[in-house]
Amino acid sequence: MQRASVSDRTARRARRRGVLYAYRALLLVAVFLLWYALTELAVLPGFFFGRPLVVLQRVWEWFSSGKIYPHLGVTLIETVLAFVIGTLLGVAVGLWLGLNPLAAALLDPYIKAANAMPRVILAPIFAVWFGLGIASKVALGITLVFFIVFFNVFQGVREVSPVVVSSVRMLGASRRQLLRHVYLPSATSWVFSSLHTSVGMAFVGAVVGEYLGSAAGVGYLILQAEGTFDINTVFAGILVLTGFALLLDAVVSATESRLLTWRPRAAAEETL
Amino acid sequence: MRRVDAAPMLALDAVTVIWPGRKAGAPGYCAVKDVTFAVEPGEFLSLVGPTGCGKSTLLNVAAGLLPPSSGAVLVGGERLSGINRRAGYLFQADALMPWRSARENVEAGLLFAGAERAEARERAERWLRRVGLGGFGDRYPHQLSGGMRKRVALAQTLILEPHILLMDEPFGALDVQTRHLMENELLELWSAECPSVIFITHDLEEAISLSDRVILLSAGPATRPIGEFRIDLPRPRDVAEIRLTPRFLQVHGEIWRAMRAEVLKAYAASQRLG
Numbered sequence: 001m002q003r004a005s006v007s008d009r010t011a012r013r014a015r016r017r018g019v020l021y022a023y024r025a026l027l028l029v030a031v032f033l034l035w036y037a038l039t040e041l042a043v044l045p046g047f048f049f050g051r052p053l054v055v056l057q058r059v060w061e062w063f064s065s066g067k068i069y070p071h072l073g074v075t076l077i078e079t080v081l082a083f084v085i086g087t088l089l090g091v092a093v094g095l096w097l098g099l100n101p102l103a104a105a106l107l108d109p110y111i112k113a114a115n116a117m118p119r120v121i122l123a124p125i126f127a128v129w130f131g132l133g134i135a136s137k138v139a140l141g142i143t144l145v146f147f148i149v150f151f152n153v154f155q156g157v158r159e160v161s162p163v164v165v166s167s168v169r170m171l172g173a174s175r176r177q178l179l180r181h182v183y184l185p186s187a188t189s190w191v192f193s194s195l196h197t198s199v200g201m202a203f204v205g206a207v208v209g210e211y212l213g214s215a216a217g218v219g220y221l222i223l224q225a226e227g228t229f230d231i232n233t234v235f236a237g238i239l240v241l242t243g244f245a246l247l248l249d250a251v252v253s254a255t256e257s258r259l260l261t262w263r264p265r266a267a268a269e270e271t272l
Numbered sequence: 273m274r275r276v277d278a279a280p281m282l283a284l285d286a287v288t289v290i291w292p293g294r295k296a297g298a299p300g301y302c303a304v305k306d307v308t309f310a311v312e313p314g315e316f317l318s319l320v321g322p323t324g325c326g327k328s329t330l331l332n333v334a335a336g337l338l339p340p341s342s343g344a345v346l347v348g349g350e351r352l353s354g355i356n357r358r359a360g361y362l363f364q365a366d367a368l369m370p371w372r373s374a375r376e377n378v379e380a381g382l383l384f385a386g387a388e389r390a391e392a393r394e395r396a397e398r399w400l401r402r403v404g405l406g407g408f409g410d411r412y413p414h415q416l417s418g419g420m421r422k423r424v425a426l427a428q429t430l431i432l433e434p435h436i437l438l439m440d441e442p443f444g445a446l447d448v449q450t451r452h453l454m455e456n457e458l459l460e461l462w463s464a465e466c467p468s469v470i471f472i473t474h475d476l477e478e479a480i481s482l483s484d485r486v487i488l489l490s491a492g493p494a495t496r497p498i499g500e501f502r503i504d505l506p507r508p509r510d511v512a513e514i515r516l517t518p519r520f521l522q523v524h525g526e527i528w529r530a531m532r533a534e535v536l537k538a539y540a541a542s543q544r545l546g
């Protein structure tokens with residue numbers, strides 16, 4: 001009896017979710033149709049707003065000819081490098097300053113200043129320092145990722161439960177073991193809570209870097225198309241970037257739920 | 273049963289703890305003053321006092337987590353500096369590492385000391401079975417109930433075979449039934465392992481039903497021992513049943529009369545401050 005009602009409920013929930021997905025797809029189609037109608041009827045000038053059919057065709061051409069893959073690959077490498085290096089630096093500095101109140105007090109105003117500065121401005125400087133290749137984009141991405149991870153780890157170290165620290169000390173842990181078995185895992189959980197933001201920022205760093213000067217990458221494709229007033233290709237590039245960002249986010253979610261099994265689930269299940 | 277030893281297992285000698293005042297030069301807050309007591313090998317000692325009287329402070333001093341402002345802690349006759357390596361500590365709040373499973377929590381101490389992984393794992397499994405959690409080793413703390421977490425903490429501490437077990441109201445957050453269950457299990461483990469125990473509580477009945485000796489502490493500030501009572505109830509005990517015996521009620525009445533004056537004093541002091 002009870003089992004039947006439970007399976008009933010799951011079935012109902014699954015159906016409700018199916019309906020939700022259907023409506024979401026419908027909304028996307030509606031937006032494209034509106035876009036199509038407005039540009040076909042010349043309410044909006046196609047020269048500035050593009051034509052959805054041409055945009056979709058361009059995307060299709062990119063993928064069927066395989067022309068887009070090297071560019072996506074470059075953007076992906078830049079994103080991953082910026083994310084990994086920025087995270088490692090953020091964790092290291094966050095742990096160091098979190099455990100050294102004196103150093104933290106000394107550096108506090110400079111860190112705040114560096115974080116407040118709009119870092120996109122650094123892109124031209126990085127281009128001069130590291131050239132137009134991958135390195136300058138990675139550097140820009142790092143400056144964006146570093147601060148997010150740093151602040152989270154710093155906070156994480158300071159908010160480790162003092163009872164857990166005392167308890168682990170009583171169990172005979174040395175200073176190094178305390179760092180390895182208490183502070184690091186605690187900081188890691190904070191890094192994961194900022195994972196979505198920091199991967200997103202690494203991606204922003206890569207694309208903005210490409211857009212401001214490069215020889216490859218999706219940002220470069222968009223820059224080229226803009227140079228020739230090819231608005232359809234610009235929109236196609238934006239579409240590809242959006243899809244790519246969603247894919248990255250899905251990968252992050254999957255990794256997160258695998259690595260944080262020790263955490264209570266409740267908060268992780270929200271949609272937004 | 274008792275280990276015979278010349279020096280007491282743990283002794284506090286004229287321990288005073290003063291928390292520094294907020295401003296430089298302001299008088300500090302004196303949490304405990306001139307506290308002297310000792311616990312013998314294998315003895316179960318309870319410290320009872322009103323809430324906020326500095327009981328936990330005393331335990332932290334005994335654990336070596338907090339150096340006293342003056343006075344000394346002697347472990348087996350030797351002056352303690354740094355962490356008390358012969359003591360295990362069971363905290364009032366949850367102290368398990370949330371990112372480690374129950375088994376990984378229990379084996380932690382062995383691994384810190386450099387034990388082999390396989391051996392540590394096997395001993396942890398054995399201890400989990402001893403506290404009634406065989407088969408729960410892979411659960412994370414958030415997947416366990418409050419009582420189960422306390423059992424894991426108990427196994428985590430006892431696996432290191434401490435000579436001294438420091439307990440800070442460990443069962444305070446549990447419901448009465450679970451609490452009695454845990455107290456009986458604690459007594460069983462204690463009689464098997466025979467550590468000296470310093471058990472802190474504000475619950476006089478709990479203290480009497482568990483202990484060999486009860487020390488009453490005065491209300492803060494400047495907490496100090498104000499009475500000492502030997503509990504001669506027979507062992508082994510069942511903590512729920514022993515509360516109904518006439519001898520228990522007699523001992524309880526005696527201690528309660530001594531404590532009531534202190535409780536009233538603490539109440540009066542809080543009224544004056546308020």
